[in-house]
Every structure is written in structure tokens, then in C-alpha cells.
Amino acid sequence: MNFEYSERVTELLERLRAFMAEHVYPAEKTFHQQLQQDRWGEPPVLRELKAKARQAELWNLFMPDARFGAGLTNLEYAPLAEEMGRVLFAPEVFNCSAPDTGNMEVLAQYGSPEQQERWLQPLLKGEIRSAFAMTEPAVASSDATNIETSIVRDGEDYVINGHKFYISGVLNRRCKVLILMGKTDAENPDRYRQQSQILVPVDTPGVRIIRPMTVFGYDDAPEGHGEIIFDNVRVPAQNLILGEGRGFEIAQGRLGPGRIHHCMRLIGQAQRALEMMARRCEERIAFGRPLSKQGSVREDIAKSACEIEQARLLTLKAADQMDRHGNKAAKELIAMIKIVAPQMACNVIDRAIQIHGAAGLGQDFALAHQYAYARAIRLADGPDQVHMMQLGRNLAARYGAN
Template identity: 85%
Template sequence: MDFEYSDNVKRLLERLQQFMHEQVYPAEETFHQQLQQDRWGEPPVLAELKIKAREAGLWNLFMPDPRFGAGLTNLEYAPLAEEMGKVLFSSEIFNCSAPDTGNMEVLAQYGSPQQQEQWLQPLLTGEIRSAFAMTEPKVASSDATNIETSIVRDGDDYIINGHKFYISGLMNERCKILIVMGKTDPDNPNRHQQQSQILVPTETAGVNIVRPMTVFGYDDAPEGHAEVIFDNVRVPAANLIVGEGRGFEIAQGRLGPGRIHHCMRLIGQAQRALEAMAKRAEQRVVFGRPMSKQGSVREDIAKSACEIEQARLLTLKAADQMDRYGNKAARDLIAMIKIVAPQMACNVIDRAMQIHGAAGLSQDFHLAQHYAYARTIRLADGPDQVHMMQLGRNLAARYGAEKDA
């Protein structure tokens, strides 16, 4: 593969980096201050930055379909997502934040013209936000065939009943639509054809938010993660996406890009942590000399740089294979980077916190919240163990089938 970015990507990356340094980094403190006044609304500074980003042509960069966005490949998007990942809220500034990105891709690929007009278009313009409801508290949702939420046809409607939690984005006041995964055919002998996905406006009667869930004590405002109960929620049959029994297929199509996007952003977070630890080591004096003179500190910096570059290269290779051969053909590489990148980011950020001392655990630096995010991604879109189980199965079958030389 060619590691040289195209001229178009170079121009976009230069503009994005300039925007980050001139607009986003200076706004971090203001963003957090405004959040204290309104946890689930949109901070005014965020709204202002979105307008500027759209005017700068830095909008919907994730969308590969040129009808709806920038038309970039996964490989082209990788350095841009990495740059955005350096600030947790910055992806939203460019309308490139999860779970909206995955939901937009689902609607672009599978949505009916009516569904695209009603929900995709306002998501593309940033008028609303969305959420994806799959995980349930009472079953092991790492196996999506376990989910118990029911979607039952009743005339021209479907009735939904179920209990979900850690539904990212649902606490946000601007979240107006949910994609809900549940079972329309629980008795189907094919466990992967029992599920369907359906659009549920958040203001529908019976959509009851129980509480915001925290992650290591963070509420992750203004998106948040909701526990929600669907109590006889009735929506039109036209809200079903594609058709009954297609939910698992849609989920797998959605998760490929989503998984690698998380990894791209994590590399950006780890890179920022590396730069922060190097700066701290040069400026902080311990035992009469800068920390950077200590052998163990130098080793931490060196190991971190190596691990980041390894993950970056694996991410680029996975993205390249997705572009060339499709998500299914690249599934092993996607699994590899989903295993590697979150653990790498946890390790690097942990070292950065250690070098920062007690301050590294505080609200004065971005490190603690970034660590919480990185640790979360070891579970999001499938736990490490599931990816290792499936990857190991695939590799054993592949190499085990080869005849001895």
C-alpha cells in the first residue's frame, strides 16, 4: 500500500490542523465551563464552532458517499479522524461523531427515501443528533443474538418493548431519533435472522429514560449514556429499516467503519498524550534534574511512540483493505486493530498520567477523561475477548486447513 496521502487529503489535513489549533484547543476550557451550566444542552461555543467548521468546508468528512459527504475512503479519512480524536468533543464540531456517523451510514445505505428525507438529511446538516439502542442490561449483549427487546407487528404499526442501557447520545437534548435493535422473529431457527432495526423518534410515548449512566464517574455530557425502557412504544411500520430479519446484517455493516473510526480517534488521543508527557518530562525537575534525564521516563516516552506508530500503521492497513476488498474481507484486520488500539491508548495515556503525577489524574489535564474513553472502547462495538475469539477462530481455520509442506 502507498503510505503517502493524496494531495486532497494533505490539503484537508492542513486545514483541519489549523482549525484545531486556532479554534478548538482555545475553546476547550470554555466548553467545559458552559457544560457546568447545562449538562445535556448544546454549549454555545460548540454551536459556534460547528458554523465555522461548515463554512470552512470541514463537514461530514467521514461519509464515503459523495452524495452525502466528503466522499473520502477509509484510508483518506484516517489522518483526519486521528486529528479530531485529540479533543473528545471535536468530532461533533465537524459532524463526524459517533453514534451519528454510524446511523447516517445506515440510513444512507439501507434507508428508504422517506427515512432519508425525514432523518438522514437533518443529521447530515447537524440540525439533530441520534442514538443507537442495542445493549441490554439483562443479557450478554456482546452476543447480539441474545437481545430480548421485542418488535411486534400490529396492523400498520410495530410495538416495541424492552430494556436498554448505555445508549450513547440519548441524554442529549438534541437527540431526536433512535435506531432500535430488537427481535421481530424470536423463534426463527437462524439466530441471525431474528433481529430487526427500527426508527423510533425519542419523543414517542413509552420511551422512558430511567437515568444517565456514568463511565468511571464521568457522565460524558452533553451526549451521555442513557438507561431506557421501551414500554409499548408504537411506531409506523414504515419505520422498519429494510425489512424484518435484516437487523444483524445492518449491525455488521454499521460496525466495520465504526470500529475503525474509534481506533483512528484513539491514535490521536494517544499522540496527544505522548506530546504532553514529553513536554512535562522536559519541564518538570525532580531530584535536581529534568524528568527527561531519568532512564525510566525516557523508556516510557520511547515505548509509547513505538506503540502509537504500530497501531497507526495497522489502522492504515485495515482501512486500505476495507477500501480495496470490502469490510467483510478485511474483518480480521478490523478485529486486530480493535484489539490493539484501545489497549495501546490505555497504556500510553496511563504512562502520561504517571509522568504528570497527581495532576495527571485531575480535571486540569485531559488525560483522565481520555483514559476513561479509551478503556470504554475496549468494550464498545464488541469486547476485546469477542474480537480475539473470532480472530483466533478464523486464523485457526485458515492455517489449520493448509496442508503440511
């Protein structure tokens, strides 16, 4: 594996860092102030930043298909995702925010020409937003075969009934479409052929958003996480993606890159937290000397730097293997980064909070919200335990057979 970034990636990274420094970091306070006026809209400062990012040609950097975006590999995009991850709302500035990224990749890879025209193109332009509806409150959704939402063919339509929650992005007024995962063939003996994915416009009759869900008390506006009832929701049959029974195939196609993106964004957050704790411990005086003179503080900084670098290198290796050999061949490394990176970010951000004292818990620093996000990612795209179970099973079978 070549650890040197290509000339193109180096140039993009320099431009991205300059844009963040000039436009994004100075806008953090304004962004949060404007959110207080309109929780589920688009803050004017975010709209302005997006226009500047598009003008600067820092747009759709995540998209591997050059027809629709930057055409970067997973390895090439990884450091860019890390840089954007340093500010929670920054990925949206560059039209690189989940769940839109995963939905755009699904539509680019699996969508029909009609689906791409109606939904992919507006998403690529940043005109609308989207959500992905899989998790359900009534079943353990870590085993996605448990999903109970039904998708039943009725003439030229499908009728959807079910209950979803923690559907990220759906509360934003610019969210116009969901990709929903449910069962079209609940009796199929192959549990992985029961599910399908279908496009559901948010304004379809029967789509009822019950309430916003919080994460450690944060509503994560302006995207939010909605609880939704689907009550006899009728959509055209052509909204089905790829075909009946292919929901898991689509899910596996989107989750590999999505996990890389999540992990690199978390590494960016952890790196920023490390830098914040280093500055804080030099500035704060306790018991007559800077905190940086305390051995335990130095140990926290050193451990954090080591853990960040380990996670970064592991994530880059996973991205490289995906590019060279495909998602399936890299599945063990993908599982490893999904286990390692969120826990690492939780640990590093927690240390930064401790060094900041009471201020680290409040709204004057981003650390508390970053911690809540990092902790949530230990559940998103598969809980830690699922990845450890599958990774441990595969390793035991391989080494136990020798």
C-alpha cells in the first residue's frame, strides 16, 4: 500500500483545508445561532457555504462514479472525509453528508434511468435531501432479517405498511424522498431474499412522521432522526430499486463505503479533539502550573495520538483493500474499522472533555455533541457486537481449520 497521497488528492486536500479555515470554522457559531430560529430548515449560512463550495469545485467529492461526481477511490476520498468530519455540519457543505451519500451511491449503482433522473440528479445538485428507512422499534434491527415492514404488490403499485424510527434526515423540510427497506416476500425460505428497497416520496399519503428522536438529548437539527408510521402508503411499482428480493444486495453495496466515510469523519473529530485538549492544557493553570505539566494529562494526549493514528492507518488499509479487491474481500477490515474507530473517537473525545472540565460538557465547545455522535455510530451501520460476532466467527473458522 502506498501511503503517499496522489498529486490530485494532495491538491484537493489543500484546497479543502483552506476552505474549512476561511469559511467553515468561522461559521460554526452563526450556524448554531440560526438553527435556534428554524430547527428543521436550512440555515442561511449553510446555504451560502454550499454555494461557495460548489463554486470552488469542492462538491460531491464522495462519489466514485465519475459520471456523477469526483470519481475518487475509497482510499483517495478517505483523507477528505476526515477533514470534513472535524465539523459536524461540514460534510453537508460539500454535499457529502450521510444518508444522502449512501442514497446517491445506491441510485447511481442500482437505480433505473427514470429513478436517476427524478431523484439522483436533484440530490447531486443539492436541491433536495433524502433519508434511509430501515431501523424498526419493534424488532432487533441489528439483524436486518427481522424487519417487519411489508411491501405488497397491488396492480401497478406497491403498498407499504410498517413502523420505523431513528430515520436520520427525514425531519429536514428539504428531505423529499426515502429509500425504505421492507419485505416483499416474507415466506421466502432464503431469509436474505425476503427484503427489497423502494423509493418513497416523503409527501406520499400515509407517511406520518410521529416525532423527532433524540441522541443523548440532541435533536441533531436540521436533519434529525424521525419516528415514522407507514399506513397503506401506495407508490408506483417502478419505484422499486433493482427488483424484488434484492434489498440485502443493495444494502451490502452501500454499507462498505458508508462505513469508511463514518470512520474517517470520526477520525477527523478525534483529531480535532486532540488538538483542542493540547491547546487547553497549555492555557489552563492549576495548582500553580499549566495542566500540560501533569503526567496524567500528557499520558492522555500521547494515548490519544497513538489511538488516532492506529485507527487512521487501519481505515486507510481497509479503503485500499476495497479499491483493489472489492467490498466482499475487504469485509474483515471493514468490520475491524467499524469496531475500532467509533470506540477510539469516544475515548479521545472523552479525554478532551475531561481536560476542558465543566466547559467540555457545554455548548461553548463542540465536544459534547461530538461525543454523542461518536457514541451513536457504535450502533449505526451495525452495532459493535454484530461486527465482532461476524469477525470472530470468520477468524475462528480460518485459524481453527489449520
